[in-house]
Amino acid sequence: MLPHALARLSSQLAGNQLVLHYLTERDHAWLRALIDEYERGVGSKRSELFTRLKEPLATPAPKAKQRWAVEVLQRLTEGRAKAAIPPRDARWATFVAAATVAAPRSEVLKNAALLLGTDAESLDVALFADLRSESTTGALPAELSPEKIALDANLRLVSSWMQRARGVRITAWGNTRALVRQARLHGLICNIRRAAPPDTASSAARSAVASGLDAVTESPTEGVELEISGPLALFRHTLIYGRALSALIPRALWCHRFELRADCQTGSASTIATLTVRTGDPLRVGRELAPYDSQLEARFAKDFRKAAPDWNVVREPRPVESLGSLIFPDFELVHRHDPTRRWLLEIVGFWTPKYLEEKLRKLRAARLENVLLCIDQERGCSDAELPKDARVIRYRRRIDARAVLAVL
Amino acid sequence: MKLLFDHGTLVLTEAPDLRREAIPGLLWDPRVELYRAPAYRYAEVVEALRTLRLPLTDEVERPGAAPADEWRSVELRPYQQAAVLAWQLAEKRGLVALPTGSGKTRVAAAAMASTRVRTLCLVPTRALLNQWLTELSRLYPGAIGCLGDGRQDIQRITVATFESAFRWMPRLGNRFELLVVDEAHHFGGGVRDEALEMCVARHRLGLSATPPNGHALARLEELLGPVVYQLGVGDLAGTWLADFDLVVLRVALDHDERARYDADHRLFSALNRDFRAMHPTGTWQELVAAASQTVDGRAALRAWRRTRQLVGFTRAKAVAVKALLARHRDARVLVFTADNAAAYAIAREHLIMPITCEIGRQERERALQGFREGTLRALVSARVLNEGIDVPEADVAIIVGGTQGEREHVQRIGRLLRPSPGKRAIVYELVTLATSEGRRATERRRGLAAARARSA
Numbered sequence: 001m002l003p004h005a006l007a008r009l010s011s012q013l014a015g016n017q018l019v020l021h022y023l024t025e026r027d028h029a030w031l032r033a034l035i036d037e038y039e040r041g042v043g044s045k046r047s048e049l050f051t052r053l054k055e056p057l058a059t060p061a062p063k064a065k066q067r068w069a070v071e072v073l074q075r076l077t078e079g080r081a082k083a084a085i086p087p088r089d090a091r092w093a094t095f096v097a098a099a100t101v102a103a104p105r106s107e108v109l110k111n112a113a114l115l116l117g118t119d120a121e122s123l124d125v126a127l128f129a130d131l132r133s134e135s136t137t138g139a140l141p142a143e144l145s146p147e148k149i150a151l152d153a154n155l156r157l158v159s160s161w162m163q164r165a166r167g168v169r170i171t172a173w174g175n176t177r178a179l180v181r182q183a184r185l186h187g188l189i190c191n192i193r194r195a196a197p198p199d200t201a202s203s204a205a206r207s208a209v210a211s212g213l214d215a216v217t218e219s220p221t222e223g224v225e226l227e228i229s230g231p232l233a234l235f236r237h238t239l240i241y242g243r244a245l246s247a248l249i250p251r252a253l254w255c256h257r258f259e260l261r262a263d264c265q266t267g268s269a270s271t272i273a274t275l276t277v278r279t280g281d282p283l284r285v286g287r288e289l290a291p292y293d294s295q296l297e298a299r300f301a302k303d304f305r306k307a308a309p310d311w312n313v314v315r316e317p318r319p320v321e322s323l324g325s326l327i328f329p330d331f332e333l334v335h336r337h338d339p340t341r342r343w344l345l346e347i348v349g350f351w352t353p354k355y356l357e358e359k360l361r362k363l364r365a366a367r368l369e370n371v372l373l374c375i376d377q378e379r380g381c382s383d384a385e386l387p388k389d390a391r392v393i394r395y396r397r398r399i400d401a402r403a404v405l406a407v408l
Numbered sequence: 409m410k411l412l413f414d415h416g417t418l419v420l421t422e423a424p425d426l427r428r429e430a431i432p433g434l435l436w437d438p439r440v441e442l443y444r445a446p447a448y449r450y451a452e453v454v455e456a457l458r459t460l461r462l463p464l465t466d467e468v469e470r471p472g473a474a475p476a477d478e479w480r481s482v483e484l485r486p487y488q489q490a491a492v493l494a495w496q497l498a499e500k501r502g503l504v505a506l507p508t509g510s511g512k513t514r515v516a517a518a519a520m521a522s523t524r525v526r527t528l529c530l531v532p533t534r535a536l537l538n539q540w541l542t543e544l545s546r547l548y549p550g551a552i553g554c555l556g557d558g559r560q561d562i563q564r565i566t567v568a569t570f571e572s573a574f575r576w577m578p579r580l581g582n583r584f585e586l587l588v589v590d591e592a593h594h595f596g597g598g599v600r601d602e603a604l605e606m607c608v609a610r611h612r613l614g615l616s617a618t619p620p621n622g623h624a625l626a627r628l629e630e631l632l633g634p635v636v637y638q639l640g641v642g643d644l645a646g647t648w649l650a651d652f653d654l655v656v657l658r659v660a661l662d663h664d665e666r667a668r669y670d671a672d673h674r675l676f677s678a679l680n681r682d683f684r685a686m687h688p689t690g691t692w693q694e695l696v697a698a699a700s701q702t703v704d705g706r707a708a709l710r711a712w713r714r715t716r717q718l719v720g721f722t723r724a725k726a727v728a729v730k731a732l733l734a735r736h737r738d739a740r741v742l743v744f745t746a747d748n749a750a751a752y753a754i755a756r757e758h759l760i761m762p763i764t765c766e767i768g769r770q771e772r773e774r775a776l777q778g779f780r781e782g783t784l785r786a787l788v789s790a791r792v793l794n795e796g797i798d799v800p801e802a803d804v805a806i807i808v809g810g811t812q813g814e815r816e817h818v819q820r821i822g823r824l825l826r827p828s829p830g831k832r833a834i835v836y837e838l839v840t841l842a843t844s845e846g847r848r849a850t851e852r853r854r855g856l857a858a859a860r861a862r863s864a
Contacts, residue, residue, distance in 0.1 A: 005700075008700070088768075088771050091761065091771075092771075092774070092778075094759055095759055095760060095761045095775075095784055096778070096783050096784065097759075098758070098759035098760065098785075099782075099783060099784050099785040099786075102737055105757070105758075105759060108759055109759075128752060131752070131764075131767075132766055133748055133749065133752070133766070134752050187414075187415035187578050187579070189439050189440060229439065230415070231414055231415045231416060231417040231419075231437075231444065231578075232415075232416055232417055232446065232602060232605065234417070234435055234437050234439075234444055235417075235433070235435065235444075236605075240574065240578075240602040240606075243575075267697060
């Protein structure tokens with residue numbers, strides 16, 4: 001994240017569109033100069049070095065972009081300084097000594113240093129070594145390059161604007177499940193529709209390479225359109241969902257292809273502009289997301305594969321369209337030798353009979369009969385009877401793969 | 409028809425067409441095709457629905473037992489008793505305005521003890537979070553929950569920082585029946601107000617030494633209730649609060665500082681003059697927004713920031729701080745600065761403990777304890793000590809610089825007013841001559857002077 005003032009400096013309003021001035025290859029030369037200047041300042045006071053880094057560099061840089069890159073460099077190098085004595089111990093010993101005896105500064109430091117088994121100079125250095133604004137500059141992480149700073153800075157710029165988003169519309173193809181989950185996890189209202197297929201296969205391939213996803217072999221097929229906003233957004237312009245909306249970006253970057261449009265507050269509450277982020281934008285793609293949403297799911301997949309070697313476990317089955325919305329089942333179980341034998345499996349955490357009834361109603365409307373619900377015995381919030389026609393397996397902490405197999 | 413809590417709002421399911429009914433806050437939400445209302449209007453919505461005689465199942469409040477443990481007897485001073493009574497008479501909704509050091513936490517504890525319902529207390533900082541936990545645990549023997557500073561433990565009585573409440577309220581907003589808000593003047597301006605909007609608690613108590621006015625007060629009244637009881641410093645100084653002397657020390661810029669100040673001040677004055685000519689009634693925010701659009705404007709704003717930084721801690725102020733710390737060597741001294749850089753400079757030079765946002769909780773607690781016991785003789789801080797922190801032993805304050813105006817000034821002086829036998833506090837205010845600080849210093853003393861004059 002960037003301070004909003006910096007994000008504004010690196011952005012521009014074009015009508016009602018918010019245009020971000022990303023750091024690109026053209027900026028690498030001055031970013032290299034910035035890194036060199038940083039390395040010359042290793043060992044000096046961080047606050048002084050970072051003030052200096054904002055001054056003109058050996059290679060000229062656009063002023064706003066330079067300030068933004070300096071801010072990012074500051075974040076990327078935090079907490080690397082070390083002191084000979086733990087600074088907290090140094091402070092306590094020194095300030096107590098100063099309160100005890102009225103003596104000149106050098107004398108106090110000398111006495112406190114004796115207590116800590118060090119010398120006055122080291123003690124003086126250690127006093128504020130752990131405080132962000134007072135610490136000394138540590139060495140750069142070895143892997144830091146102009147490219148990495150640029151991609152990281154761009155991602156932070158987008159995230160900063162997303163923090164000021166009120167609502168988001170995303171169209172995404174392939175690997176969309178994590179995106180949908182993320183939206184629902186944060187209690188956002190997420191309206192989902194099926195999206196038209198992407199324009200052409202070639203454009204999809206091009207965008208996958210551009211975003212660093214070329215290792216992903218799965219072809220982008222299934223698409224969804226998401227409209228995401230928070231409950232309170234009905235009543236007032238609120239930025240309370242900014243954090244949750246911002247958390248969608250790393251998920252979107254792992255989709256095969258996506259386009260995100262966010263309505264962001266640019267100034268006062270009434271000034272709104274649209275930010276567009278899409279596949280191919282120069283953003284840092286984070287760590288690959290875990291293949292399972294929970295330990296429970298991971299354990300079930302492992303147990304079931306072991307217990308039922310004749311069945312395939314499909315982690316992310318096609319979403320099911322029903323009553324105007326999409327359902328994302330957790331697993332699809334498909335028989336290896338008879339692919340017509342297919343079951344959808346849904347794991348339900350918190351539940352009420354009403355919720356299960358509604359879920360079954362939607363599945364029935366989609367003409368799906370082979371559906372199995374695994375419900376958490378401990379987290380149910382009602383003792384009332386379950387719907388009569390539900391095929392349910394109750395579990396406590398672990399889903400019994402054999403019990404599932406017995407139903408199929 | 410069911411009324412449910414949904415992530416900080418209320419939703420009405422299986423409802424008839426209510427679009428023509430005047431139900432406070434209720435709107436049709438086309439995204440989910442349900443009626444929705446903000447959570448803080450819970451009581452009004454229920455009352456309006458009941459008036460319509462519509463069958464209603466209210467499933468908003470999460471079932472939970474009231475605090476099981478008995479509160480210990482909360483002893484109150486006469487004005488504290490009056491404050492609690494006033495709040496009770498206002499249907500347990502309202503703002504109590506009492507000066508710093510007058511025991512607002514105790515008023516809150518008494519309100520909680522008399523109400524005996526599940527309560528969430530909101531405090532602005534991590535330092536105050538710990539102070540409230542300590543204070544409440546003296547009066548309430550049961551478990552006290554904590555949200556903030558890395559802890560996430562929810563109990564029938566829970567204390568949370570504003571920031572944690574802001575994040576958690578969509579999930580916790582229906583668990584508490586009483587909401588206590590310390591330093592309530594932070595709300596009402598739009599920032600973080602959602603923390604109060606997303607809670608269904610019918611009973612609300614706001615506490616502040618410096619309630620806002622105008623639009624912010626109106627908004628605060630909507631979220632917490634009206635001001636039900638108010639006393640100023642002058643009403644209690646010399647009786648329930650320690651009396652104090654305010655000494656203003658005027659210092660000058662040296663030759664080099666004056667040259668830098670004048671150059672930067674000229675840059676900013678030109679911008680300000682041009683803006684005022686175009687927008688005579690423009691606000692500071694509007695000026696900043698307009699200036700940010702141009703290169704010259706941004707340069708002028710940077711110049712303004714440099715002048716603030718310069719006058720915040722000048723060489724003459726450094727000399728004055730040294731002299732005052734030497735003069736009050738045996739006193740318990742609080743030093744207030746405009747920013748962390750000045751706080752660290754003073755801490756480094758005079759070897760006194762800084763209390764800033766960069767100092768961790770345990771170290772801060774140890775330092776405050778050391779200050780109370782006399783192991784440490786002075787503390788220096790830019791913001792953290794401004795509000796709420798209980799340091800009754802402090803008897804001298806040196807205000808080196810400030811950025812937040814009248815409210816900050818009153819709060820800072822309040823740190824010294826917790827009474828002890830024979831105590832008379834001294835506040836030194838360092839003001840740089842012939843700079844914008846002189847005018848600001850006059851303004852920030854105005855509120856304090858008004859309060860003192862009122863009781864005289």
